[in-house]
Amino acid sequence: xxPHDFLARVYDEHAQALFAFLLNLTRxxxxxxxxxxxLFVRLARRPALLDSARDERAFLLRLVHNLAIDLxxxxxxxxxxxxxxxxxxxxxxxxxxxxxxxxxxxxxxxxLGELPPEQRAVVHLKxxxxxxxxxxxxxxxxxxxxxxxxxxxxxxxxRQRLRPxxxxxx
Amino acid sequence: xxPDEFEQRLQRQPLRAIPAGWRREILGNAEAACPGALRHxxxxxxxxxxxxxxxxxxxxxxxxxxxxxxxxxxNLALREPAHVTKTSNAVPAPQILIALREHRRLLAxxxxxxxDLEPPKxxxxxxxxxxxxxxxxxxxx
Numbered sequence: 037x038x039p040h041d042f043l044a045r046v047y048d049e050h051a052q053a054l055f056a057f058l059l060n061l062t063r064x065x066x067x068x069x070x071x072x073x074x075l076f077v078r079l080a081r082r083p084a085l086l087d088s089a090r091d092e093r094a095f096l097l098r099l100v101h102n103l104a105i106d107l108x109x110x111x112x113x114x115x116x117x118x119x120x121x122x123x124x125x126x127x128x129x130x131x132x133x134x135x136x137x138x139x140x141x142x143x144x145x146x147x148l149g150e151l152p153p154e155q156r157a158v159v160h161l162k163x164x165x166x167x168x169x170x171x172x173x174x175x176x177x178x179x180x181x182x183x184x185x186x187x188x189x190x191x192x193x194x195r196q197r198l199r200p201x202x203x204x205x206x
Numbered sequence: 207x208x209p210d211e212f213e214q215r216l217q218r219q220p221l222r223a224i225p226a227g228w229r230r231e232i233l234g235n236a237e238a239a240c241p242g243a244l245r246h247x248x249x250x251x252x253x254x255x256x257x258x259x260x261x262x263x264x265x266x267x268x269x270x271x272x273x274x275x276x277x278x279x280x281n282l283a284l285r286e287p288a289h290v291t292k293t294s295n296a297v298p299a300p301q302i303l304i305a306l307r308e309h310r311r312l313l314a315x316x317x318x319x320x321x322d323l324e325p326p327k328x329x330x331x332x333x334x335x336x337x338x339x340x341x342x343x344x345x346x347x
Contacts, residue, residue, distance in 0.1 A: 055224040076236035130220040
């Protein structure tokens with residue numbers, strides 16, 4: 037067994053999900069790569085980090101969420117404005133074959149970008165990771181009721197924002 | 207909570223795939239950052255089951271084993287004098303026998319001669335009615 041098999045296994049099993057979550061959270065591909073790199077360097081330094089984790093995916097989501105929060109805090113208001121500009125430029129979803137579907141995906145990406153990061157994180161984990169509110173609460177270190185309310189608020193905003201387009205292509 | 211139609215529609219939107227080139231880059235950089243720890247993890251993965259069992263706290267297991275050895279030694283040490291006492295009881299020393307006889311003799315002198323003592327009642331196999339009663343005999347006479 038090659039020495040990098042441990043990291044390769046973790047990457048193959050979880051990197052796609054972590055990438056999508058981080059891209060939705062940071063709205064920046066470069067930041068997403070930096071955070072993923074930081075995560076794997078930490079795992080390389082302390083491979084036993086995952087030994088105590090009951091659910092590897094939830095544990096890794098929690099780690100990258102904390103890294104993303106740290107990154108956002110390190111940056112000032114000026115850079116946050118630049119990130120806001122980057123929101124529209126970073127595609128979150130795969131390209132669609134039909135123009136209507138493509139428009140909906142682009143609008144959904146923009147609508148998600150307009151949500152506060154804490155609501156966006158919960159909505160992402162619920163919709164695209166299929167986590168329960170208890171698991172989301174554990175991953176984001178918040179109470180389950182808070183996770184549920186953030187999800188409802190976030191979803192209502194998306195519903196209002198996308199209603200015209202959604203009714204059109206339904 | 208069952209997802210409504212809108213939620214289901216959102217769930218069906220496929221997220222972008224991670225760029226293919228990132229794997230090599232990220233794993234390469236991570237390995238270069240700390241190869242020693244990964245080799246240690248590999249070694250740890252080859253540790254046999256019995257070492258895995260003892261690994262969390264070998265000092266505690268060693269201490270427990272030492273305590274058992276002490277308990278066994280103490281147990282054996284306690285058994286030894288009991289055995290000696292039993293064997294000495296089997297063949298009493300002549301001095302002890304002499305002392306015992308002397309003791310009995312003194313006791314007999316203090317209490318009185320054995321003839322003064324009331325002899326033990328013997329069992330009479332006859333029925334209660336067949337036994338002659340001296341008191342009753344006197345009245346009839």
